Amino acid sequence: MKVRPCRLNSSGFTLIELVISAALMALILVSAYLCMSACVSSQKLIEPRIEAFQSARVAMAIMAADLRAACPLSKExxxxxxxxxxxxxxxxxxxxxxxxxxPRRPREGDFCEVSFFLQPDRESGKFSLWRRRNPTIAPDPLSGGSREEIARGLRGLRFEYYDGYEWYDTWGEAEGNGKKQSSLRDQPNLSGMPEAVRITLWFESDSRSKTATAPENEAPEPPLRFETVARLNLAAASSGSSGNGSSDNSGQATPGTTIMGRN
Incomplete structure (x- = not known):
């Protein structure tokens, strides 16, 4: 009796199957790499913008809070x-x-002189937003006090002033009250206080330092623009208390009062 050898059923991958599997694996790895690269690029693009949004939010909150409680700086x-x-x-x-x-020191009240301005950095040349505060009544109300940096990486700062009828690019006079009454009638933005102030800030899209590998001919990204309007809640009370008299119902002013009309 002859015994036949038992053959085991062995199975394997053909060359075509191996090539297809390798191609699919390479496609999956390339897709995963592209997704990861897109996520990293998006993170690098979003992070500086988040910093700009946060800086703009803080800066506008500080300026709006000071403006809402604004009062006359001095008589001049x-x-x-x-x-x-x-x-x-x-x-x-x-x-x-x-x-x-x-108040932080004895004999101080809640009155404080405030200034907002931009100043460039000497090393980087980038602009920062600064606030000057002076809680004392100084002989020169436009100077003195301490300064603090509020935000960095700005590309511009604009203030516009609303008198209840129109918006103006400037308000008041740095030389003091030297205008005549006729000039004040034509230009109501030369005295008193505005009813509202519109604040516009421009921030750099990427406030961080540029890398040395960045191409020189690359076009700069447009700045991010932020805008808000702050209403001066004490403006009406300040203008009312600064007047020397009041007018009656017939439209005739009492002595010391000037009626300012608008066309």
Whole structure:
């Protein structure tokens, strides 16, 4: 009796199957790499913008809080907003007083002189937003006090002023009350306080330092623009208390009062 050898049923992959499997694996790895690269690129693009949004939110909250409690700075300089440019950058100045201040030393009240302005950094050349505060009544209300940096990486700062009828680019006079009454009638933004201030900030899209490998001919990214309007809640009370008299119902003013009409 002959015994036949038992053959085991062995199975394996053919060359075509191996090639197809390798191609599918390579396709999966390439897709995973592209997804990971897109996530990293998006993170690098979003992170600096998040920083700009946060800086703009904090800066506008600080300025709006001071403006909502704004009051006349002095008899000569009640509220001064000047148009200014540093090179090609809009860098307006704003000087006023506010009651949004917590006394820190004896004999201090809630009155504080405030200024907002842009100043470039000497090393990097980038602009920063600064605030000057002086809780004392100084002989020169436009100087003195301490300064603090609020935000970095700005590309511009603009203030606009609303008197209840129109918006103005400037407000008040840095030289004091030297205008005549006829001039004040034609230009109501030369005295008193505005009813609202529109704040516009421009921030760099990427405030971090550029890498050395970045191409020189690469077009700069447009700045991020943020805008808000702050209403001066004490403006009406300040203008009412600063008047020397009141007018009756017939439209005739009492002595010491000037009626300012609008066309």
């Amino acid at each position: 300089f009640q509220f001064v907003g000047m148009r200014r440019t540093l090179g090609e950058v809009e860098a307006d100045n704003l000087d006023f007083a506010t009651h949004n201040y917590t």
